[in-house]
Amino acid sequence: MTKQELVQNLQKYLKSFGLGLTFNNMDDIDTKLLNKEIYKLKLKKV
Numbered sequence: 001m002t003k004q005e006l007v008q009n010l011q012k013y014l015k016s017f018g019l020g021l022t023f024n025n026m027d028d029i030d031t032k033l034l035n036k037e038i039y040k041l042k043l044k045k046v
Contacts, residue, residue, distance in 0.1 A: 003026065004025075006026075007023065007026060014034075017041060019034075019037045019038075019041075021034060021037065
């Protein structure tokens with residue numbers, strides 16, 4: 001799997017959970033924002 005395929009798969013996975021984060025490569029991911037969105041998802045499950 002190439003890095004581009006990995007990024008595309010990650011974006012599809014995040015989108016399936018309602019996270020519309022977009023990035024072109026792994027370095028573009030805003031981890032602070034990603035963690036915040038994941039935390040919101042955890043709160044919705046409870």
